[in-house]
Amino acid sequence: MVGALLLGFVAGVIARVLMPGDVFRKMSGPASWLVSIGLGLVGAVVGYVIFTLGLGIGDDDIFDWGGILSAIIGTLIVIPVAGWLLRRSGKATP
Template sequence: MFLGFIAGVIARVLMPGDAFRKMSGPASWLVSVGLGLAGAMVGYVIFTLGFGIGDDDIFDWGGILSAIIGTLIVIPIAGWLLRRWGRAS
């Protein structure tokens, strides 16, 4: 969960103007954790399972990098889904 939070926060800082910018407080933190966890899973699938890069350590710097990259992929998809369902402006 800590890795997801870190990845979510860093990716949201790097991704300007995402659909979640107007959130604040606990909702913003929960979105960061959720996006970070989803991004960590995407990063794991892409890099470890897809390319064979990485290992099975719980916490390492390569895992953080792949989680951030995965989260940068997840944020626009989640924003697109929110806009499509009419829940974001």
């Protein structure tokens, strides 16, 4: 459980640094940390589905540190989708 949270946090932070200008850019402190963890966890699942289930690359553990690259790539996919959903619902500022 702790490993999954750390993986989500690291993947979320790295992906948010690689993708400047996202809808979460004005957050700071604990809210920003929680968003990074959530985005990273969802990104890890997306990366697992794409690479392990879809392409057959990687191992069978979703939240394994060996899958950090796929988690970061998955998070880079999740961030714009989450931003689009927030903008569409009117809860994010442009």
